[in-house]
Amino acid sequence: MALTDETPVTARSTDPLGTVIPSTVPTHWYNLAADLPEPVPPHLHPGTREPLGPEDLAPLxxxxxxxxxxxxxxxxxxPQTVREIYALWRPSPLIRAARLERAIGTQARIYYKYEGVSPVGSHKPNTAVAQAYYNAVEGxxxxxTETGAGQxxxxLSMACALLGLTCEVWQVRASYDAKPYRRFQMETYGSVCHPSPSDLTEAGRAILAEHPDTTGSLGMAISEAVEAAVKDPGAHYSLGSVLNHVMLHQSVIGQEVxxxxxxxxxxxxxxxFGCAGGGSNLAGLTFPLIGQNLRDGTTTRVVACEPAACPSLTQGEYRYDHGDVAGLTPLLKMHTLGKDFVPPSIHAGGLRYHGMAPMVSxxxxxxLMEAVAVDQDTAFAAGVEFARAEGIIPAPESTHAVAAALAHARSVTEPEVVVIGLSGNGVLDLPAYSSYV
Amino acid sequence: MALTDETPVTARSTDPLGTVIPSTVPTHWYNLAADLPEPVPPHLHPGTREPLGPEDLAPLxxxxxxxxxxxxxxxxxxPQTVREIYALWRPSPLIRAARLERAIGTQARIYYKYEGVSPVGSHKPNTAVAQAYYNAVEGxxxxxTETGAGQxxxxLSMACALLGLTCEVWQVRASYDAKPYRRFQMETYGSVCHPSPSDLTEAGRAILAEHPDTTGSLGMAISEAVEAAVKDPGAHYSLGSVLNHVMLHQSVIGQEVxxxxxxxxxxxxxxxFGCAGGGSNLAGLTFPLIGQNLRDGTTTRVVACEPAACPSLTQGEYRYDHGDVAGLTPLLKMHTLGKDFVPPSIHAGGLRYHGMAPMVSxxxxxxLMEAVAVDQDTAFAAGVEFARAEGIIPAPESTHAVAAALAHARSVTEPEVVVIGLSGNGVLDLPAYSSYV
Incomplete structure (x- = not known):
């Protein structure tokens, strides 16, 4: 850890560099809330069930x-500093899948939007950088934060390194033990990663006292990360999906499309076609297109592709529910399988969430959008087919969108334009592909 | 393996698709041999020590x-089909490392050329696609092929999948057992990967009879892959570095720069600054710039960065030597530590080679170029510094170029333009970073 001295310091890291940014990097985020025919239902306080005020969120x-x-x-x-960091990998490519079209013999012109070119290989940094930036400028x-598989x-670790913040991550112990590559990535960026539950928080100690052998859960990890943030006046908490501001930041994807x-x-x-877990990739890809439908009369059909094993949109109820298992977070109006729903251990870890972002719901x-459920084998089969035609091995999450798109493209009888959201690559998910192949 | 039926067939896979290719994807490879003041010494037949004729290479x-x-x-x-595949990720980005410049306080303007955007995360597909193509059109x-760590x-597995060829890889058993991710990648593309030595070849059986517990070596794997190709009239062998045609294909990197x-x-x-193992990344990055020096009077200084643990350019002799341990390959005029040199088990597997490409040598x-040796800790320190400023975690190979460039940039007293060749990303090398951090 001898290099910590060389980590850029906060004061310098949020200043714009003044570099030339390609005009193809969006200048603004797009907010679908402006164009919706009905407002998004507010988040509610878990105690009072009244709409949340800014003061309720200020500690976090x-x-x-x-x-x-x-x-x-x-x-x-x-902000200019955020655009400068986006420009390190944005605009992400939109690629014509001509080899795939030939392989399946479709009349559709298929394009894929590939977020795997980011330094961590997925769309997540689009909001991580924005969140780290606003926290840094506020001092x-x-x-x-918490993390499951670690994406x-x-x-967030990368974003914090670039913006001069320290980052502390509670990772679900099962993933911490079984999938160390993402932890190594966090540590290379200078973050500290704890297995959760840990003995560093009251929440963690209480859980361990009752269940000393637990392998953890996202709900437990959230409790620990939130507690750590609340107890330190210099710290805040950060969430990678579900919330409205996350959907906003991800809109760069669809605007570029x-x-x-x-x-x-x-x-x-x-x-x-976009895959749907917490909803941030899907919203980022499709909200700008839905906005265009609402404003300009385009007729783009939007399909959310979720795993059959965790079908919040196709099987869940649309109602207020908690974001976490413990019921500590605000109540969010969303499609939910219930906060106590335990999804099976499917390979697409990023899609294992009981609820769906309120804006997507x-x-x-x-x-304004449809939803389909895709089973895991069909998804992996599509991922392998995609890899052998286009080279990129898609993230297991993304294969759900690929599978639905391929089924559609095989059925069309007239030329049309199909867009697949490739939320990331599957380089660190190769064991899952191996199990399938 | 149910998807094999869907793999594109050869006859269709080498036909151009007729898609629009950006003009920024090079139309020609550049051959430094045309501009050298003295011709490259020929390869010699291992038996006769006479220059090799085409007939000597035709079986392979x-x-x-x-x-x-x-x-x-x-x-x-x-060829158009090769350009169409290149266009899936090329031109690779040249990025101004403005955050890194600020972090180290240099007057240099630092750029990095990033080959990690390819589907497998390195520069290797630039030649793999070309080689698979020419083999496919020849029937x-x-x-x-052989592989060490698996890059x-x-x-080559990816290239074969896209061009309708089958691919069989002999991987050094030590890597086959210890680093399975690359094997999973090969299998996802539909290749078959054997640990070497195997009982599938005479060479492998002979080695196993004498050394039943060997963990293998590149030299052994080469023998097996060559034997398998020679025995099958429908098969050829493919080599990923060292040879002149590989340097040629990699020239797209420097031309884009x-x-x-x-x-x-x-x-x-x-x-x-480019890292130097077998020489293909270095040649690809720098030969077009050296050619410009020779033709147009530019004064670009080129620095080959090799590991101190395997210093063929800075410590080796310049003489004819075999490319493999067994002495079966042609004699190549190169900087060499001797074919029997056993490099220590450094993390940058791609740089562990006793010799250096004849054209680079x-x-x-x-x-026309200089060489420096960089020790492993200095290289990793630079890799971590780069990651925390620019986001990308460089491949361990690439960190040697980063380290030399950072030392140089810290020393300059006037503005100048520095280019770093980032041959790939370190996503599948995170355990090595973890050991360092």
């Missing part, structure tokens, strides 16, 4: 993010 | 690659 989040959580502004300017020096923990499709000479996307409820 | 390689091996044409046209249906085996630097408003690269001998 900086003012800028709390404002974004309830904003109905259509466009929110992206926060430390962020805490979010790695993304609109520009890139036009550059490719396409009038509109006819059908878009609302959009489905309003009929 | 297609005619087009044999012709490229001795070509002195300055530009060789890239070959199966390629064999080359994964790259020249265009991208000009686009960024830079007159020339002043100093370029020749360029060093002519004074």
């Amino acid at each position: 989040f900086p003012a800028a993010l709390i404002a974004q959580e309830v904003s109905t502004e259509r466009y929110v300017e992206i 926060i020096t430390r962020l805490t 979010w923990g790695a993304s 609109l520009v890139q499709l036009a550059d490719a000479g396409e009038r509109q996307a006819d059908t878009v 609302h959009a489905v409820n309003l009929g | 390689f297609p005619a087009a690659l044999i012709a490229q091996e001795v070509s002195t044409e300055r530009y060789v046209e890239i 070959i249906t199966r390629l064999t 080359w085996g994964a790259s 020249l265009v991208q630097l000009a686009d960024a408003g830079e007159r020339q690269a002043d100093t370029v 020749h360029a060093v001998n002519l004074g």
Whole structure:
């Protein structure tokens, strides 16, 4: 750890560098709330069941993010420093899957939007960088979070390294022990990663006292990360999905798709397939296209692709529920399988969540997007087919979108434009592919 | 393996798709042999010590690659099908490392050329795709190769999947057992990967009879892959580095750098740092710049960065030596530590080779590039520093170039342009980073 001295310090790290940013990197985030025919239902206080006020969130989040959580502004300017970091890998490519089209013999023109070019290989840094930035400019020096398989923990760790914050991650012990690569990634970025439950928090100690052999859960890890943030005035907590401000930050994906499709000479996307776990990749990819439908009369069909083993949109109820197992978080209006739902241990760890982002749930409820469930074998089969035609081995999460898109593309009888959201690559999920192959 | 039926068939896979390729993807490979003041010394037959003729190589390689091996044409046209595959990830980005510049406080303008955006995360597919293509159009249906840590085996597997060939890889048993991710990658692409030595070849059986507990070596794996190719008229062998045609294919890297630097408003690269193992990444990055020096009077300084633990350029002799341990391959004029040199088990597996590509060795001998040796801890320290400033965790191989570049950038007293070749990312090398951190 001799290099910690060389980590850029906070004061310098949030200043813009003044570098030339390609005009193809979006200047603003797009907020679907501005174009919805009905407002997004508010989050409720878990005790009073009244709508949350800014003061309820202030111990955990900086003012800028709390404002974004309830904003109905259509466009929110992206700070220059955040754009400069985005420009390290954005715009992410939109690629014509011509070899895949030939392999399956479809009339569809298939494009995929590939978020795997980010340094951690997924879309998660789009919001991690924004969240770290707003915390840093507000004087926060430390962020805490939880992570399951580790994609979010790695993304926030990277963002904190670039913006001069320290980062402390509670990782579900089962993943901490079984999948160490993401932890190594966090540590390389300078973060500290604890297995959860840990003896570092009251919540963790209480759990361990009762269940000394537990392998942990996201709900437990959330409790520990939140407690650690609340107890340190210099710290805040960070969440990688579900919340409205996360959907906002991810909108760079879909905004780029609109520009890139036009550059490719396409009038509109006819059908878009995105995988749906907590909802952030799906929202980022599709909300700008849904907004265009609402404002400009395009007719893009949006399909959320969720795992059959954790079908919150296709099987869940649309009601207020907690985001965590312990019931400590605010009540969110969402499609949910119930906070006590225990998803089977499917390979696509990023899709194992009992609920769905309120904005995505609302959009489905309003009929602005559809949902399908895809079983795991079908998803992996599509992932392998994609890899052998296009080279990229998709993340297990992304294969759900690939599978639904392939089924659709095989059935079309007229030319149309299909867009697949490839939320990340599967490099650290190769054991799962191996089990399948 | 139910998906094998869906693998694109050979006859269709080598036809161009007719897609629009960005003009930023090079149309020709650049051949430094055309601009060298003295010709590259020929490869010699291991028995006669006479220059190799095309007939000596015909059992292993297609005619087009044999012709490229001795070509002195300055530009060789890239087939349309190869360009279409390149376009899936090329041009790879040239990124201004502005955050790193700020972190170290240098007057240099630092750029890095990032090959980690390829589907397997390194520069290797640049030649794998070309080699698979020429074999496929010549009617070959199966390629064999060896691999150590697995980067080359994964790259050739991907190329074969895209071009409708089957691929069989002999992987050094030590890596096969200890580092399974690359094997999972090969299998996902549909390849078969054997631990070497295996009982599938005479060479392998002979070795196992004498050393039943051996963990293998690249030399043994080469013998097995070559034997398998020679015995099957439908098969050829493929090599991922060292040979002249490999250097040729990798030239897309440096050609893109020249265009991208000009686009960024830079007159020339002043100093370029590339890591040197077998030499293919280094040659690809720097030969187009050396050619420009020779033709156009630019004054780019080129620095080959090799590991102190395997210092073929800085400590080796420049003489004819075999490429393999058994002494079966042609004699190549190169900087070598001797074919029996056993490099220590350093983390940068791609740099553990006793010799150096003949074209790179020749360029060093002519004074067209310099060489420095970097020790492993210095390299990892630079890799961590780079990751915390720029987000990307470099491949352990690439960190040698990063380390030399950082030392240089810290010492400059006037503005200059520094280019670092980032041959790949370190996602599958995170355990090595973990050991260091």
